[in-house]
Amino acid sequence: xxxxxxxxxxxxxxxxxxxxxxxxxxxxxxxxxxxxxxxxxxxxxxxxxxxxxxxxxxxxxxxxxxxxxxxxxxxxxxxxxxxxxxxxxxxxxxxxxxxxxxxxxxxxx
Amino acid sequence: xxxxxxxxxxxxxxxxxxxxxxxxxxxxxxxxxxxxxxxxxxxxxxxxxxxxxxxxxxxxxxxxxxxxxxxxxxxxxxxxxxxxxxxxxxxxxxxxxxxxxxxxxxxxxxxxx
Numbered sequence: 001x002x003x004x005x006x007x008x009x010x011x012x013x014x015x016x017x018x019x020x021x022x023x024x025x026x027x028x029x030x031x032x033x034x035x036x037x038x039x040x041x042x043x044x045x046x047x048x049x050x051x052x053x054x055x056x057x058x059x060x061x062x063x064x065x066x067x068x069x070x071x072x073x074x075x076x077x078x079x080x081x082x083x084x085x086x087x088x089x090x091x092x093x094x095x096x097x098x099x100x101x102x103x104x105x106x107x108x109x
Numbered sequence: 110x111x112x113x114x115x116x117x118x119x120x121x122x123x124x125x126x127x128x129x130x131x132x133x134x135x136x137x138x139x140x141x142x143x144x145x146x147x148x149x150x151x152x153x154x155x156x157x158x159x160x161x162x163x164x165x166x167x168x169x170x171x172x173x174x175x176x177x178x179x180x181x182x183x184x185x186x187x188x189x190x191x192x193x194x195x196x197x198x199x200x201x202x203x204x205x206x207x208x209x210x211x212x213x214x215x216x217x218x219x220x221x222x
Contacts, residue, residue: 043213
């Protein structure tokens with residue numbers, strides 16, 4: 001399975017756009033990229049998933065360059081409630097189950 | 110749509126005691142997962158069920174941990190005997206067969222004293 005590297009923590013302010021990058025240099029051809037969000041005392045929650053280029057939903061956007069060796073989760077206009085840990089997972093659709101340490105995002109007023 | 114249900118929410122036991130956690134997945138989800146999350150770390154997969162069969166239990170400490178999923182619905186995870194290092198949150202998740210998305214419960218926070 002592809003190893004992922006994310007920043008341990010990030011700080012932002014309300015209303016700003018936040019971009020969290022995940023490196024996955026040994027991503028395989030059949031691997032997808034998935035991001036989860038976890039609030040304290042809750043289980044992780046699926047945010048977005050993609051294979052290449054750009055994916056957008058009501059919560060976030062996911063940017064994947066052509067070489068697919070990294071990906072960027074973009075959260076537009078964050079609020080205090082976006083303070084959470086964000087996990088990047090890489091793997092085939094039937095085996096995308098390994099979580100790394102995640103990125104702790106702190107949104108300040 | 111009801112989410113993944115877990116109980117109890119919290120459990121405190123002494124080392125060498127036994128403990129069991131229960132999980133009820135989302136209706137219709139064939140795949141069920143148990144994760145262990147130690148404070149400050151990401152969740153670690155312990156076991157994966159497809160219906161009532163085990164798909165992957167390679168990271169389950171089988172000398173003390175056991176899990177079952179009778180009738181392919183509810184599941185229980187047991188620890189016997191517990192050690193101090195088992196203190197963690199135990200998360201249950203479910204997904205449709207070969208789904209791209211996991212749905213997690215709120216977890217059971219275990220403290221072993």
